Amino acid sequence: MNLNFLDFEQPIAELEAKIEELRYVGDDTEVNISEEISRLQEKSKALTESIFANLNAWQISQLARHPQRPYTFDYVNHIFTDFYELHGDRTFADDNAIVGGIARLESKPVMIIGQQKGRDTTEKIRRNFGMPRPEGYRKAMRLMELAERFKLPLLTFIDTPGAYPGIDAEERGQSEAIARNLLVMSQLKTPIICTVIGEGGSGGALAIGVGDRLMMLQYSTYSVISPEGCSSILWKSADNAAEAAEAMGITSKRLKELGLVDQIVPEPLGGAHRDVKSMALNLKNALLENLEYLEGMPLDKLLDQRYQRHMNFGNYNET
Amino acid sequence: MSWLKKIFNTGIRTEGGQKKAVPEGLWTKCAVCNAVLYRAELERNQEVCPKCDHHMRLGGRRRLQHFLDEEPRVEIAMNIEPVDALKFKDQKKYKDRITAAQKSTAEKDALIAMMGNVKGVPLVAAAFEFRFMGGSMGSVVGEKFVRCVDTAIEHNIPFVCFSASGGARMQEALFSLMQMAKTSAALAKLRKRGLPFISVLTDPTMGGVSASLAMLGDINVAEPKALIGFAGPRVIEQTVRQTLPEGFQRSEFLLEHGAVDMIIDRRNMRDDLAGILSALTHQATPV
Numbered sequence: 001m002n003l004n005f006l007d008f009e010q011p012i013a014e015l016e017a018k019i020e021e022l023r024y025v026g027d028d029t030e031v032n033i034s035e036e037i038s039r040l041q042e043k044s045k046a047l048t049e050s051i052f053a054n055l056n057a058w059q060i061s062q063l064a065r066h067p068q069r070p071y072t073f074d075y076v077n078h079i080f081t082d083f084y085e086l087h088g089d090r091t092f093a094d095d096n097a098i099v100g101g102i103a104r105l106e107s108k109p110v111m112i113i114g115q116q117k118g119r120d121t122t123e124k125i126r127r128n129f130g131m132p133r134p135e136g137y138r139k140a141m142r143l144m145e146l147a148e149r150f151k152l153p154l155l156t157f158i159d160t161p162g163a164y165p166g167i168d169a170e171e172r173g174q175s176e177a178i179a180r181n182l183l184v185m186s187q188l189k190t191p192i193i194c195t196v197i198g199e200g201g202s203g204g205a206l207a208i209g210v211g212d213r214l215m216m217l218q219y220s221t222y223s224v225i226s227p228e229g230c231s232s233i234l235w236k237s238a239d240n241a242a243e244a245a246e247a248m249g250i251t252s253k254r255l256k257e258l259g260l261v262d263q264i265v266p267e268p269l270g271g272a273h274r275d276v277k278s279m280a281l282n283l284k285n286a287l288l289e290n291l292e293y294l295e296g297m298p299l300d301k302l303l304d305q306r307y308q309r310h311m312n313f314g315n316y317n318e319t
Numbered sequence: 320m321s322w323l324k325k326i327f328n329t330g331i332r333t334e335g336g337q338k339k340a341v342p343e344g345l346w347t348k349c350a351v352c353n354a355v356l357y358r359a360e361l362e363r364n365q366e367v368c369p370k371c372d373h374h375m376r377l378g379g380r381r382r383l384q385h386f387l388d389e390e391p392r393v394e395i396a397m398n399i400e401p402v403d404a405l406k407f408k409d410q411k412k413y414k415d416r417i418t419a420a421q422k423s424t425a426e427k428d429a430l431i432a433m434m435g436n437v438k439g440v441p442l443v444a445a446a447f448e449f450r451f452m453g454g455s456m457g458s459v460v461g462e463k464f465v466r467c468v469d470t471a472i473e474h475n476i477p478f479v480c481f482s483a484s485g486g487a488r489m490q491e492a493l494f495s496l497m498q499m500a501k502t503s504a505a506l507a508k509l510r511k512r513g514l515p516f517i518s519v520l521t522d523p524t525m526g527g528v529s530a531s532l533a534m535l536g537d538i539n540v541a542e543p544k545a546l547i548g549f550a551g552p553r554v555i556e557q558t559v560r561q562t563l564p565e566g567f568q569r570s571e572f573l574l575e576h577g578a579v580d581m582i583i584d585r586r587n588m589r590d591d592l593a594g595i596l597s598a599l600t601h602q603a604t605p606v
Contacts, residue, residue: 163530165550165558170568173578174549178530182503187511202487203499203530203549210500224487224496224527234409234489247407248492258404260493310504311465313497314458315404318396 006062008051012270015044048270055219058242060251061227063219064198065161068273070280071130072099072114072157075197078280079287080105080112086146088139092172095136097128097164098208100143102152105287111147113140113208114157117198130199131164134177137207141181144188153191153291156208161226163204178207185210186310191294191302193287195265196220196252197272212306213290214260216252217283218267222260223250260313263290349373365585374542374585376522378424379431379448382481386589387435387444395432395443396466401459405492413490420451428459429484432467434474438593438605443471446481447521447528454484456528457491461498464532468505477515477596482533486526499531506535515599517592520547520570520579538595539579541570547578 005013019040022033055063063069076083080103088094100113115132118124132140147154163174185192185208192211200209200222216222225233227245232238255261265286268275294302347356352371361368365385366375377385383392407413421427429452432445445467447454464480471478487495509516518536520529522545530549533539541547548568556563566572573579583591593605 163549165554167555167559167561167563167567170548170550170555171576173534173576175529175547176534176578178549179499179503179532179534182500182531183507183510183535186500186504187507202496203527206496206499207530210504222493224492225489230409230489236410240409244409247405247409248489249405250492255493258493260497307504307508310497310501313501314461314494315402315491316459316462317400317402319398319400 004068006059006066008055008059008062009048009270012044012048012051015040015047019044045269052270056242057221057245057249057251057254058227060219061199061221061245063271064221066271066273067119069198070272070276071119071159072112072116072197074276075157075280075283076103076112076114078277079284080110083112086139086143089135089142091135091138093133093135095128095133095139096126097130097132097160098136098140100140105155105284105291108291109150109152110291111143111152111154112157113143113154114197115160115205115208117159128164130160131162132160132204132207133164133166133169134172134174137163137174137177137181140208141177141184144181144184148189151190153193153295154188154211155287156192156194156211158194158196158200158205158209158222159198159220160201160204161199162201163207178203181207182210186306187303189299189303191291191297192306193290193294195283195287196222197283201226210310212294212302212309213262215263215265215286215290216255216261217265217272217279218252219271220252221245221250222252222255223248350375367585372543372584374522374544376449376483377585378450379429379446379481379483380426382446383431383433383435383444385585386446386479386481386592387433387437388439392433392435395434395445395470396463397427399459399462400427401457401491403490404494405490407490407492409490416452416490424448424451426451428463429454429456430460430463432463434470434476437479437589437596440593440596440600440602440605441474441476442596443467443474443476443478444480445478447483449483449485449523452488452490453486454482454528455486455488455495456484456498456502457488457495458498460488461495461501464498464502465505468509471509471514472512475512475514477517477600478509479517479519479592479596480532481519481521482524482528483521484524484526484528484533486528496527499527502532503535506532510537515596517595519583519588519592520573521545523547525549525551534578536580537599538581540592541573541579541582542585543570543582545570547573 083103085101117130118127194211195215227241230244231240272279349368351373354370
């Protein structure tokens with residue numbers, strides 16, 4: 001089994017392996033098999049298209065957590081220039097699961113905040129698997145307030161399984177750290193664009209997710225609890241994660257239909273990790289477009305709209 | 320069927336018969352000190368054990384009845400009801416869960432809100448009903464909370480909320496997560512108007528409720544020994560694979576770590592909050 005491919009992608013993996021094999025043979029012999037290779041490549045593309053046209057919520061959540069999926073720093077590198085990372089909450093520590101700093105989008109100065117996962121084992125541990133502690137959220141808050149003070153638009157990139165459930169995190173007030181960010185972001189006097197780039201895990205995601213625009217990459221997910229967590233609570237077993245994912249409607253498509261997400265940023269065929277460059281370009285264009293719109297709005301109107309946007313979330317009957 | 324099965328397959332076996340000699344509900348046992356308590360006396364004591372001061376859970380409506388002056392009381396947004404917009408179904412349908420919870424609690428959802436006075440100090444007070452789906456916060460709770468804030472602003476009075484909740488309501492999926500943002504945004508508005516918000520955290524206050532409205536009090540108050548935190552103790556234990564320290568995530572632990580301002584015995588809640596609120600709003604000390 002090819003680990004670069006998820007289990008539902010294995011038919012594609014097999015075709016790709018065949019193509020590689022043929023290429024290897026092609027180098028060795030005089031026979032021209034380039035025609036056969038391009039035929040197989042067409043077939044592989046068509047197969048990928050057909051598989052990706054019908055992904056279910058659980059498959060999408062696997063894509064959102066794909067080990068090769070681009071993380072915040074990948075987008076920082078591809079989209080922005082002149083990035084200066086800022087560290088620490090000034091109180092306790094620097095949390096490596098949340099990163100942020102000043103950068104330029106084209107020529108415009110902006111503030112960036114995002115959760116950061118690690119690629120290899122050492123970095124995964126250093127980044128705590130993208131699960132922030134209170135000091136991470138407090139660092140984020142510090143950067144938000146910096147952004148306000150210096151009139152920098154705030155761009156956040158959400159990618160976390162959730163806030164870290166640890167003893168130390170509770171001791172230092174995980175709840176309060178998240179809650180305070182929600183309050184601060186709701187009134188922050190600068191445009192805020194939030195983008196879910198991978199996993200949007202619950203309150204830990206929302207803590208950098210209150211803003212004027214909420215975008216989701218096509219194969220990212222956003223949910224109140226992980227499908228596994230939902231399954232173990234409501235089905236009393238971890239085996240119903242796929243059902244839970246479907247029931248909660250965690251995909252960009254469903255959340256757009258429900259009016260919770262403003263915009264879906266399309267991913268390249270096979271997912272963001274198959275072509276990081278074109279993914280980054282799509283995201284960059286979406287950011288520029290939204291930023292131009294938001295910056296054209298008077299600040300008081302922007303804040304009114306942000307408030308109203310959040311007041312509109314919810315379904316109820318009034319008799 | 321083997322003889323062994325015949326003996327063991329009767330399910331949970333309880334002693335029947337004799338227990339019914341005492342009329343049901345007349346006596347209660349304290350879960351902490353095991354004292355046998357007279358139900359009516361316990362009710363008068365606001366569900367606090369008179370022997371060991373253990374604070375048992377108190378329903379939302381009764382909470383407000385104990386807390387507020389008898390007159391005046393105006394219920395806020397009492398006609399908002401939940402809807403199952405997602406057609407959510409796990410082992411049960413969400414719709415059926417709503418119906419069952421409404422039937423067993425006689426409430427429409429998990430938050431009850433009133434405008435009234437506490438020792439003559441006018442305010443808006445809201446209380447979670449934990450028995451309604453674990454006090455979980457969905458769209459109705461979020462909307463009611465916002466109406467409380469709006470009422471407080473309209474009448475220029477403070478707002479007190481007693482929380483008791485397992486967190487966000489999973490059956491409303493991302494809508495419930497967004498209630499965290501909604502309620503926090505409303506509290507930011509209340510702050511801007513200079514009106515006090517006192518958050519009283521009661522047993523239990525966890526997850527999305529703790530990580531939004533409940534931790535955003537100008538003053539955070541806890542009841543003794545209430546379980547308060549973000550992640551549930553079982554999740555933490557599974558993650559860190561360590562035994563949790565004694566008293567972890569209890570009110571006293573939170574006080575020690577600086578997360579709450581004070582712990583107030585339920586029986587002093589009226590006096591103490593009236594004292595604090597009157598000071599914050601520059602009114603005479605209530606008598």
